[in-house]
Amino acid sequence: MVQLSKKNIVLCVTGGIACYKSVMLASLLKKEGANVFVVMTKNATKFVNPVTFKNITKNKVTTKMFANDDFVPHISLADLADLVIIAPATANIIAKASYGIADDMVSTLLVSSKAPKFIIPAMNTNMYLNPITQENIQRLKKFDFKVLEPDTGMLACGVEGVGRFPEIEKIYGFILKNLGDRNSVFYNKKILITLGGTVEDIDPVRCITNRSSGKMGFSFAEEFIIKGANVKIICGNVSSLELHNFQKKFCDTEIQFVRSAKDMKEAVTQNIDNFDLLFMASAVADYSPEYSESKIKKENDDLVLKLRKTEDILKSIPKKENKIYVGFAAESDNLIENAKNKLIKKQLDFVIANEIVGEQAAIGNDKASVFILNKWNVDIKKIDYSQKSVIAKSVCNELEELIKKNTPSLLK
Ligand SMILES: Cc1cc2nc3c(=O)[nH]c(=O)nc-3n(C[C@H](O)[C@H](O)[C@H](O)COP(=O)(O)O)c2cc1C
Incomplete structure (x- = not known):
């Protein structure tokens, strides 16, 4: 069953070690029928080559604000999106998005789009538990961003703690749940x-x-x-x-x-x-x-x-x-x-x-x-x-x- 058919999903990938897991997420979203457009920060491209996402999604990957064509990517993608997912979301993009900073393609798109926005933070435990990051997350929630709490476990940096990028199926469930159809008689029931x-x-x-x-x-x-x-x-x-x-x-x-x-x-x-x-x-x-009360014996x-x-x-x-x-x-x-x-x-x-x-x-x-x-x-x-x-x-x-x-x- 494809649950996301006809949905245009903009997947924003920022520069964390979990970038490679986002390739699997793009693949699952595509399999579930979504049309997936990937936008990457410059730092994200250091972790995964855009070619990988291009081949998985069969769509052009946007990495620059100022490309040499007529297309104004942050506005076109912002308008097109039924949903924007930032996965993985770095401490940096969380901070920028929570203040409406628009200094690169991903952050500008987040300010431009009226679509629902889902954030999947993934980072080292200290970065995640830093009160500034926590306050930024709370601010994003206040502005109606849906935030999925990261998993706890062994992190890439060798530390055990909170900050792991969740399993792809969990992210998928989070998306389905939060996309809830407000016109349904079952909504909120x-x-x-x-x-x-x-x-x-x-x-x-x-x-x-x-x-x-x-x-x-x-x-x-x-x-x-x-x-x-x-x-x-x-x-x-x-x-x-x-x-x-x-x-x-x-x-x-x-x-x-x-x-x-x-x-x-x-x-x-x-x-x-x-x-x-x-x-x-x-x-x-x-x-x-x-x-x-006692085991029935094999007698008769x-x-x-x-x-x-x-x-x-x-x-x-x-x-x-x-x-x-x-x-x-x-x-x-x-x-x-x-x-x-x-x-x-x-x-x-x-x-x-x-x-x-x-x-x-x-x-x-x-x-x-x-x-x-x-x-x-x-x-x-x-x-x-x-x-x-x-x-x-x-x-x-x-x-x-x-x-x-x-x-x-x-x-x-
Ligand atoms: C090897 C390596 C791994 C990193 N992993 C993460 C990470 O998992 N989460 C995070 O928030 N930042 C991580 N960083 C730091 C970010 O790359 C850095 O804050 C960068 O400015 C983020 O840029 P962006 O948000 O524009 O992609 C990592 C940096 C390096 C060098």
Whole structure:
């Protein structure tokens, strides 16, 4: 899924040791569909040759204010930019930008552009913690620059401390989060997402779980974050790769880990009052075994487990007028009919229904096809078999449309 398609991003590179990492950032932004224009300070060109950026971005790299052509780069690029990123940002450019100094191409562009500006500082710990640098960063924040705190770890100068250029995925997540779509009904809304499978313990070593990887839920979490929502995740048993990939991008998203259906219910109940929208993408056990304190011995040929019905989380939550409740239906038979029943019985606003058998089975896979059912009896919408990230985008757009049309005051 390309998240930045049609976006013009001006990437300003200043003279720090992390310049070479900015090449990877340019490459990722390009891969995500952005048109990337690199502007380098004179000192940055000492670390990385502009040719590298030119080849990665397929655009001319600007290094001079006064080039021998009609193009006035600081104004053209400033007007063109949907977003300006300074990565790495030296202590020097942070100081200059915070005072509106415009004495080279990068600093002049920062004064000229009305686009959102994101700063990724990277420097030696003493430089970063210097009260002057800190005050300059605070001043930039006051002028609406978004600043990503550098990582802590081993720095190029051999010192251990704060100042490291963050991982590229973290910068990418920071960009997505801060580009939040202000026109979205989800902008600034609090969204509680449950995802993954639950684990029901049989005895100290055995359990019953399901094949949910959490991928669908993480894709939705990413999509809501991009739309500017404040997301909290209640996370059951998920693939560690999916969790890792999500946390690399969105490390500051709150995640509460739970194990059983009972734990998940408690977590949802405790949190629900603070949220505008509940999105239950988790695969919650319908039945849970009686727990044996000691390990069940392998004695008889047959072993009978007694299972008890778990409490239905979505059904048990008292519904409030000004909130939205979204459930999932995973069915092998009569998908639409069962999903409709779920919508009505549990008093939901939406049900996302997906197949769990056959070639297009959703659970545990990277792809799915889904149907979106809604409480207003607007025609059921099908989203064809595609990557879960694409499904999440299409579903979020559809939910948004239906919420806007049918309850314009809701989520306002
Ligand atoms: C090898 C070397 C590495 C440097 N690394 C950094 C750095 O990581 N961060 C930083 O703020 N300055 C660093 N500096 C200092 C800047 O290059 C210096 O402040 C310069 O004036 C910045 O210019 P610019 O902001 O116009 O690119 C480094 C200098 C050298 C020689």
